[in-house]
Amino acid sequence: MAKPLKIVIAGEGGQGVQAVAEILAEAAYEEGRQALYIPNFGVEQRGGVSVAFLQIGDRPIGAPKFEKGDIVIALSRRAIYRTRQYVGPNTIFVYDASAEVPPEDLPREAKKIVGIPAIEITKRELHPRVFNVMIMGAVIGVTGVVSPEDAKKAIEMRLGYKFAKDPKLRELNYRAMERGMELAGAAV
Amino acid sequence: MAKPLKIVIAGEGGQGVQAVAEILAEAAYEEGRQALYIPNFGVEQRGGVSVAFLQIGDRPIGAPKFEKGDIVIALSRRAIYRTRQYVGPNTIFVYDASAEVPPEDLPREAKKIVGIPAIEITKRELHPRVFNVMIMGAVIGVTGVVSPEDAKKAIEMRLGYKFAKDPKLRELNYRAMERGMELAGAAV
Amino acid sequence: MTEAPLTGEKRVFMTGNEVVAWAALAAQADIMYGYPITPQNEIMHYWTRLAPKHNRGFLQTEDELSAGFTTIGGVMAGKKAFTATAGPGNVLMQEPMSMAEAMRLPVVVIVMQRGGPSTGTVIYSQQEVMMTAFGGNGEGLRVVYSTATHQELFDYTVKAFNTAWRYRFPTFVLADGYQGKMREPLTIYNPVERGMELVPPEPYVGRPGTPGVDRPPGQFRNTYNVEEELYEVLSAYIRDWEQVAGEIAEHDALGVEDARLVVVAHGVVARAAKQAVEELRAQGVPVGYFRPITLRPLPTAALQEVARRAEKLLVVESAYGQLARLLREALYGFTVEMLPLFKPGVGVTPEEVATRVREIV
Amino acid sequence: MTEAPLTGEKRVFMTGNEVVAWAALAAQADIMYGYPITPQNEIMHYWTRLAPKHNRGFLQTEDELSAGFTTIGGVMAGKKAFTATAGPGNVLMQEPMSMAEAMRLPVVVIVMQRGGPSTGTVIYSQQEVMMTAFGGNGEGLRVVYSTATHQELFDYTVKAFNTAWRYRFPTFVLADGYQGKMREPLTIYNPVERGMELVPPEPYVGRPGTPGVDRPPGQFRNTYNVEEELYEVLSAYIRDWEQVAGEIAEHDALGVEDARLVVVAHGVVARAAKQAVEELRAQGVPVGYFRPITLRPLPTAALQEVARRAEKLLVVESAYGQLARLLREALYGFTVEMLPLFKPGVGVTPEEVATRVREIV
Amino acid sequence: MPEEYFNFEPRTTEVPKGVFTVFPGLCKGCGLCIEKCPKKCLKWSETLGVYGTPAVEPVDGICIACGVCEGVCPDCAIRVIRKRGKDG
Amino acid sequence: MPEEYFNFEPRTTEVPKGVFTVFPGLCKGCGLCIEKCPKKCLKWSETLGVYGTPAVEPVDGICIACGVCEGVCPDCAIRVIRKRGKDG
Amino acid sequence: MAMPLVQPPMPNSWRRDTKPHKFCPGCGHGIALRALGYAIDDLGIQDRVVFGCDIGCSLLAWDFFNVDTVQTHHGRTTPVMTGIKRARPELICIAYMGDGGGYAIGAQHLVNAAMRDEKLTVILINNTQYAMTGGQMAPTTLPGQKTETTPYGRDPELTGMPMRGPEMVAAITEEGAYVARGTVSKARQLRRMFIRALQNQIEGRGFSFVEVLSTCPTNWRTNAEETWRFLEIEMPKYFHIGEIKIPVTEGDVDG
Amino acid sequence: MAMPLVQPPMPNSWRRDTKPHKFCPGCGHGIALRALGYAIDDLGIQDRVVFGCDIGCSLLAWDFFNVDTVQTHHGRTTPVMTGIKRARPELICIAYMGDGGGYAIGAQHLVNAAMRDEKLTVILINNTQYAMTGGQMAPTTLPGQKTETTPYGRDPELTGMPMRGPEMVAAITEEGAYVARGTVSKARQLRRMFIRALQNQIEGRGFSFVEVLSTCPTNWRTNAEETWRFLEIEMPKYFHIGEIKIPVTEGDVDG
Ligand SMILES: Cc1ncc(C[n+]2csc(CCOP(=O)(O)OP(=O)(O)O)c2C)c(N)n1
Ligand SMILES: Cc1ncc(C[n+]2csc(CCOP(=O)(O)OP(=O)(O)O)c2C)c(N)n1
Ligand code: SF4
Ligand code: SF4
Ligand code: SF4
Ligand code: SF4
Ligand code: SF4
Ligand code: SF4
Ligand SMILES: [Mg+2]
Ligand SMILES: [Mg+2]
Numbered sequence A, B: 001m002a003k004p005l006k007i008v009i010a011g012e013g014g015q016g017v018q019a020v021a022e023i024l025a026e027a028a029y030e031e032g033r034q035a036l037y038i039p040n041f042g043v044e045q046r047g048g049v050s051v052a053f054l055q056i057g058d059r060p061i062g063a064p065k066f067e068k069g070d071i072v073i074a075l076s077r078r079a080i081y082r083t084r085q086y087v088g089p090n091t092i093f094v095y096d097a098s099a100e101v102p103p104e105d106l107p108r109e110a111k112k113i114v115g116i117p118a119i120e121i122t123k124r125e126l127h128p129r130v131f132n133v134m135i136m137g138a139v140i141g142v143t144g145v146v147s148p149e150d151a152k153k154a155i156e157m158r159l160g161y162k163f164a165k166d167p168k169l170r171e172l173n174y175r176a177m178e179r180g181m182e183l184a185g186a187a188v
Numbered sequence C, D: 001m002t003e004a005p006l007t008g009e010k011r012v013f014m015t016g017n018e019v020v021a022w023a024a025l026a027a028q029a030d031i032m033y034g035y036p037i038t039p040q041n042e043i044m045h046y047w048t049r050l051a052p053k054h055n056r057g058f059l060q061t062e063d064e065l066s067a068g069f070t071t072i073g074g075v076m077a078g079k080k081a082f083t084a085t086a087g088p089g090n091v092l093m094q095e096p097m098s099m100a101e102a103m104r105l106p107v108v109v110i111v112m113q114r115g116g117p118s119t120g121t122v123i124y125s126q127q128e129v130m131m132t133a134f135g136g137n138g139e140g141l142r143v144v145y146s147t148a149t150h151q152e153l154f155d156y157t158v159k160a161f162n163t164a165w166r167y168r169f170p171t172f173v174l175a176d177g178y179q180g181k182m183r184e185p186l187t188i189y190n191p192v193e194r195g196m197e198l199v200p201p202e203p204y205v206g207r208p209g210t211p212g213v214d215r216p217p218g219q220f221r222n223t224y225n226v227e228e229e230l231y232e233v234l235s236a237y238i239r240d241w242e243q244v245a246g247e248i249a250e251h252d253a254l255g256v257e258d259a260r261l262v263v264v265a266h267g268v269v270a271r272a273a274k275q276a277v278e279e280l281r282a283q284g285v286p287v288g289y290f291r292p293i294t295l296r297p298l299p300t301a302a303l304q305e306v307a308r309r310a311e312k313l314l315v316v317e318s319a320y321g322q323l324a325r326l327l328r329e330a331l332y333g334f335t336v337e338m339l340p341l342f343k344p345g346v347g348v349t350p351e352e353v354a355t356r357v358r359e360i361v
Numbered sequence E, F: 001m002p003e004e005y006f007n008f009e010p011r012t013t014e015v016p017k018g019v020f021t022v023f024p025g026l027c028k029g030c031g032l033c034i035e036k037c038p039k040k041c042l043k044w045s046e047t048l049g050v051y052g053t054p055a056v057e058p059v060d061g062i063c064i065a066c067g068v069c070e071g072v073c074p075d076c077a078i079r080v081i082r083k084r085g086k087d088g
Numbered sequence G, H: 001m002a003m004p005l006v007q008p009p010m011p012n013s014w015r016r017d018t019k020p021h022k023f024c025p026g027c028g029h030g031i032a033l034r035a036l037g038y039a040i041d042d043l044g045i046q047d048r049v050v051f052g053c054d055i056g057c058s059l060l061a062w063d064f065f066n067v068d069t070v071q072t073h074h075g076r077t078t079p080v081m082t083g084i085k086r087a088r089p090e091l092i093c094i095a096y097m098g099d100g101g102g103y104a105i106g107a108q109h110l111v112n113a114a115m116r117d118e119k120l121t122v123i124l125i126n127n128t129q130y131a132m133t134g135g136q137m138a139p140t141t142l143p144g145q146k147t148e149t150t151p152y153g154r155d156p157e158l159t160g161m162p163m164r165g166p167e168m169v170a171a172i173t174e175e176g177a178y179v180a181r182g183t184v185s186k187a188r189q190l191r192r193m194f195i196r197a198l199q200n201q202i203e204g205r206g207f208s209f210v211e212v213l214s215t216c217p218t219n220w221r222t223n224a225e226e227t228w229r230f231l232e233i234e235m236p237k238y239f240h241i242g243e244i245k246i247p248v249t250e251g252d253v254d255g
Helices: A017-030 A077-086 A118-125 A128-143 A148-165 A167-187 B017-030 B077-086 B118-125 B128-143 B148-165 B167-187 C016-026 C041-054 C064-076 C087-103 C129-134 C150-167 C177-181 C227-248 C267-282 C300-309 C322-330 C350-360 D016-026 D041-054 D064-076 D087-103 D129-134 D150-167 D177-181 D227-248 D267-282 D300-309 D322-330 D350-360 E032-036 E068-072 F032-036 F068-072 G028-043 G057-061 G077-087 G099-105 G107-115 G165-172 G187-202 G224-238 H028-043 H057-061 H077-087 H099-105 H107-115 H165-172 H187-202 H224-238
Strands: A005-011 A034-039 A050-057 A071-074 A092-096 A112-116 B005-011 B034-039 B050-057 B071-074 B092-096 B112-116 C009-015 C031-034 C057-060 C081-085 C108-113 C143-146 C171-176 C183-189 C251-254 C261-264 C287-292 C294-296 C312-317 C337-342 D009-015 D031-034 D057-060 D081-085 D108-113 D143-146 D171-176 D183-189 D251-254 D261-264 D287-292 D294-296 D312-317 D337-342 E011-015 E018-022 E042-048 E054-058 E078-082 F011-015 F018-022 F042-048 F054-058 F078-082 G049-053 G068-071 G092-098 G121-126 G178-183 G208-213 G242-245 H049-053 H068-071 H092-098 H121-126 H178-183 H208-213 H242-245
Touching (some): A005 A017, A017 A034, A017 A050, A017 A128, A017 A148, A017 C009, A017 C183, A034 C177, A050 A077, A071 A077, A118 A128, A118 A167, A128 A148, A128 A167, A148 A167, B005 B077, B017 B034, B017 B050, B017 B128, B017 B148, B017 D183, B034 D177, B050 B077, B071 B077, B071 B128, B092 B128, B112 B167, B118 B128, B118 B167, B128 B167, B148 B167, C009 C016, C016 C041, C016 C150, C016 C177, C016 C183, C031 C064, C031 G077, C041 C057, C041 C177, C057 G077, C064 C087, C064 G077, C064 G107, C087 C108, C087 C129, C087 D087, C108 C177, C129 C143, C129 C171, C129 C294, C129 D129, C143 C150, C150 C171, C150 C227, C171 C177, C171 C267, C177 C267, C251 C267, C251 C300, C261 C267, C267 C312, C287 C300, C300 C322, C312 C322, C322 C337, C322 D322, C337 C350, D009 D016, D016 D041, D016 D108, D016 D150, D016 D171, D016 D177, D016 D183, D031 D041, D031 D064, D031 H077, D041 D057, D041 D177, D064 D081, D064 D087, D064 H107, D081 D087, D087 D129, D108 D150, D129 D171, D129 D294, D129 D322, D143 D150, D150 D171, D150 D183, D150 D227, D171 D177, D171 D267, D177 D267, D251 D267, D251 D300, D261 D267, D261 D350, D267 D287, D267 D312, D267 D350, D287 D300, D300 D322, D312 D322, D312 D350, D322 D337, D337 D350, E032 E068, E032 G224, E068 G187, F011 F054, F018 F054, F032 F042, F032 H224, F068 F078, F068 H187, G028 G057, G028 G121, G028 G208, G049 G057, G057 G092, G068 G077, G077 G092, G077 G107, G092 G099, G092 G187, G099 G107, G099 G121, G099 H107, G107 G165, G107 H099, G107 H107, G121 G187, G165 G178, G165 G208, G165 G242, G165 H165, G178 G187, G178 G224, G208 G224, H028 H057, H028 H121, H028 H187, H057 H092, H068 H077, H077 H092, H077 H107, H092 H099, H092 H187, H099 H107, H099 H121, H099 H165, H107 H165, H121 H187, H165 H178, H165 H208, H165 H242, H178 H187, H178 H224, H187 H208, H208 H224
Parallel strands (some): A071 A092, A092 A112, B005 B071, B071 B092, B092 B112, C031 C057, C031 C081, C081 C108, C108 C171, C143 C171, C261 C287, C261 C312, C312 C337, D031 D057, D031 D081, D081 D108, D108 D171, D312 D337, G049 G092, G092 G121, G121 G208, H049 H068, H049 H092, H092 H121, H121 H208, H178 H208
Antiparallel strands (some): A005 A050, A034 A050, B005 B050, B034 D183, C009 C183, C143 C294, C251 C287, D009 D183, D143 D294, D251 D287, E011 E018, E018 E078, E042 E054, F011 F018, F042 F054, G178 G242, H178 H242
């Protein structure tokens, strides 16, 4: 019986990593799969790096937290330092290329380390608002953990009311997701 | 090795039974013997029957409270009801004759039951103030637990400062003690 | 506006704190009294949103002492009242709980354990076991359910109200910050529609009629004048408690019949234990799994059965031997070796359990 | 006016509460913080009379939470500070004690147990054992001395300050209402004159020099951001505690070498047990007596020695198996039969113990 | 315990302006009434109160049945009825 | 963690009446200063602050070095020095 | 035996089978509870009242009235009664406590119940010390007053001045509140204050609070004369008697 | 790397190695603690101050200053500081807490410390809710204000009107007390209030208490403009800014 896929997504407060994890979890849930998602939380309301722990599988999931992730995504300089501990020999480590981190500070023992210019691209091609959706695309691209269709459904569920007001927004989100998938595909 | 002598003295708040127990304990202590004294206490500051548990012996005393006393003294109507539980087959039960209690309410299984007109006598011959000293005399009379001399010393320690002011008081107290001893002697 | 209460079955994906709010609603809880503390805050957040729609009550108190004592008030008034707390709040909650114990008051308390001692962490632990089972200056006349999944969080929160009102002992649902904050799927339902009987509450005070005229007054105390008075009352309570302990106790087990080593864990840690055991058994390792669902009373008979068969027990918990302490008491006289895997205040993963098991067998 | 402190030896006949006040004075305690509760009130009454004469401090606080936290303040300021409480007050005291545990603060607490749960009785019990040993949301990193005589009440109150300041764990002297209110003879003395070293206190805050200039600031917390941080700190504390447990543990025993049945009791009940055992042995009954003086840590080695030899243990206590719970944990794996004589909230007499022993052997 | 603790035995005294009743089973001998009596006409009696201390009784002929004593008694041990039946 | 968290890198801008310095390592991008600036001459800059959000910088030539922004910053991320050296 | 014609002047809401009550000789609790009993009789609410008594000598009143009664914990009567009132607003909840229970250990409850404007009636017996525990200092102990924990007299330099509770409650409550200080030496006035306080609750106007200056001969160690003196001369010098806050909308009530 | 010439304008008593501090962007705690830092600098008492921070966002200040610091429990900073002050009167003790810690769970401590006239300086941050736990109602929450436990806005009918703390403290303290309400939008005035409050302690005149109106953009969910608006327009409507009680004997002090 296959173990669940373990995902860690970490970033700065504003980057919306929790939303990514939640949408993915809901997408999986909609697919009738098992999903367990828990955010990190502590005494600081802001300022700490925001980390999302997500597991998706086909049978009830054991413990809510885990030692090493199958895929770990760090979206800021501080996030890279914060998430190194979750990277093991079987981990694919994805980070945002814009973060200036001396190479020796990147996790060593990862299975694969990919820097993607996500921030860069959203700024240039899309809109900072959809940064996290692009990241979600990247996760799907790397893992195929949920189908793009279900992911879109999940996005729809969440932002449908906004899309209703401004359909262009839907477009933007979908583009962001697809762009993220490409990026990841290319990288891995 | 002899067990300690177990004494219960109970009466109304005003009757000064705790003082009696304390003086006896101190007298025994002065004789270099072992003594353990504990008053009853509870949530009511007044109104409950006042009970003193006293043990005097020659070796360290086991538990501060006990099931049956060797001598149990009840100085009021309510005190009789309250102390019945401490009276066993080996108990000498002394109560004040003035308390109107139906005979069947007196403890049954006592070794000996003695009613003494203590209140009566103090009123008539002495002074209500020395009622408790007379009772102390009675205890000594029945048990010989401490020598009259040491008892007097203990009284002196306690009331010396008063005697200083008014020597007649010393007389009165000593008379009360002796009268109590007689009474008891006669009764037992 | 009163919304239709929960009807039918509904598959949902929500946080444990949200689950508790729905469960309390499903159990027909009348009113919640509470004071904020992480990681249980969202129980109040969801309840304050649900309550007005289903005209249930809520009061935010000035501290946990007040939360506990107002809950007692609600119960004595004849309502299904509950509160929720954690960590330092649970420490304070012991004062009202000692009164509930002394007066047989069916209060329900949800506990989301966090790291201790003191403020510790706001996150997670299993360090409130001793306190929840035996806290206060009494003899632990309580019921404590330790849940492991969101489904159980729902089921046992509903059940807790029944247990409390049926037996009149304070009843705790002991979960933790992970359970409170994580999201996973479960089915919420209306227990009555499932044919479950909900034990109705009864007022202690404020019953119909004039006291002393139509009925004796309802007068309740927790103070006694002499030792013997208290002893009598307490002895009767203890008899009651021991009489029902057997029927209250619950457990979960897997492969304990043929296992040489049995992993014992409770709450969320039991998930890791169970998963590890399942995987190891699939690989032919002769290991079993046992989980007390009730920590108070413990499922003693079942435990002793396990102790009789197994050679070794591995006790796994996110505390320094609090579960182990209970087990050693329950299994006194048995010689099965008890091995520790204690991680006070941190989570335990299936991998850790598996590794430890491999080291042992 | 400052009176000469206690000098030489003095044979006295006083109540236990008075003994504690004199012992604190002898231990060079600097300040007491307290809130009234029967049966410990007289400790404060005597202290408030002694303190001004020996310029020691006293503060009556608004409740036991405040009594505990002000005591913590006194300790952090570098003073030998103590408090005293009982029953419901001890329940509240667990909040400050959990902070003391988390920050290794050498507070000293005198407990005069009374009947529980709740207000119970103001008189007597041994029902605060679990709470005093493990109360709060922690792992019981404390020291608990259970005294039996006024002499011990003096000796161990003095010792408690040394233990607290040497090892930096909150330290309790666990007595009861009988001990607090009864009078018996004892010898009070100046420990220094007896050649006893009194461990000096040290300030946590307010040391000489400007922080950040002459020295780093003294900054102390009890809150951690992530599970692992707390785990690390706690693990170190637990190591420390276990390292010194052996040297702190104390016990008293009689005839355990040749006894088939050993009576185990603590505190004032041990007096009855010991007396009964002495009398029975005089009559040739092969019975022994064992008494843990430290309830936390327990004298495990000595206990196990007893368990190895004896056939049966009779556990006697004025609680419903709180001592027994500790013993079963410490003796897990042994098969010596453990028999109960539990009288929650009431005293136990030598006669009762003797009778029970006769029934057994 | 015996039932006079519920049915309180009255001890009634006719006074010029009314009827003075004390219930020894309730009187605890605190003396508050004696202090408050405007006519200083209450004294300790031979009858004992519930705690075995003297109960109170009015000195003959002085009591004006003003009811002050009744009003201050913490134990409701005094009842004063004025002749004209006006209740204190 | 890296030490610029202690030695704070200043980014200094000459303004007509003085010198405006922002410390991106301290700026959390709350915007309180922008709101309070009497000349509305603060804007988000390219440089990122400690949380990866834009730090602030003065629009050329408008700042009067009044120091209001310095006064309201909860993180002491702005320092304004007036030419005459008067400290805000 | 047959019921005698003359009966003791007890309120109907008192339980006769628990009398004589357990308070000491000369205790003001008895006078206060008598005034309260009459207030309950006057308002005819015996069937709807829930009486909560604190731990303190108040606990002795757990079986005092023929009304439903809860004995709570020291300082916790306010929250217990709050819990009842919030669950069953039709009940009339009376929280009865001492000055230690109300102003010391229970101050957070008193302050917050007042601030939340709980529809409760809180009655607080001010006897200037902790009586049930044998006479220690309370927040209300007068300057210079000797207690077991101020054996040389309360020193305001060290422990401040006595707490004026009703003044504090008045300062933190809104218009709907009723706040008064009565004394057991003015039983009729006290009865009227209780009636107004209860009416305020019944009419749902707001929080109501009555502090009662009371006697404790046992711990004051006073004889009857000294007892009256301390109550009537010493205490009112610092604790002013009267209604401190009357709900704006309130019509007058006859005791 | 070399220390740059221009340095951030931090008080000397701040610890630079723990900056940026842990408070959120735009948090008023930062402004208040800056004013406090300057007050400590001005009085030159860094070597004698003991700073106690409550559990609440205040706890984030446990390593904020270069002064000895104790992080206590939620609501318990007042007693811990009281204990220190009673043991070592020469130390200058500052109890720093939130409105929940001070007015709710710690109200008995605040009231009794004020009543006993403890020679302490209590600083209470009023951000109209429980911030650290994610924004629940506090005693200070304004009528109609939405919080996590008043999702439809605080209803005074159900939970009363907001607590006016300084007014309460003023009502129960004697002449020697200093009581004020400042705001982080008037940092200079706030600094002066802190100086006076501390001087009052130093000169042993009595209890000193300063409530500080502060911001919580995170839980208010406000942008910079709305944040200033709520702080400067909404809050002062109900919470009046200024010195509420000045020790009679006090001479004026220059900030
Ligand atoms: C938590 C707790 N602390 C302390 C006590 C002990 N205690 C019982 S009554 C009391 C004080 C009573 O004083 P007060 O409230 O003024 O009532 P009074 O007896 O004076 O009428 C105290 C401290 C207790 N029962 N519970
Ligand atoms: C005994 C206890 N109860 C509850 C909590 C949870 N808790 C931590 S901070 C807090 C409230 C903080 O609010 P406030 O005091 O106003 O400070 P703020 O965060 O708003 O600055 C609460 C309820 C706790 N730590 N301890
Ligand atoms: S007031 Fe009442 S109790 Fe006191 S003496 Fe007079 S009658 Fe007796
Ligand atoms: S009725 Fe008046 S006059 Fe008569 S005894 Fe009573 S108080 Fe005195
Ligand atoms: S106020 Fe300070 S932290 Fe906020 S944006 Fe301006 S400079 Fe940055
Ligand atoms: S100094 Fe004054 S003008 Fe210049 S940016 Fe700051 S606030 Fe604006
Ligand atoms: S101790 Fe004082 S308050 Fe308590 S009952 Fe006796 S007289 Fe009344
Ligand atoms: S939550 Fe609010 S009070 Fe707490 S640090 Fe953030 S902004 Fe400040
Ligand atoms: Mg009192
Ligand atoms: Mg706040």
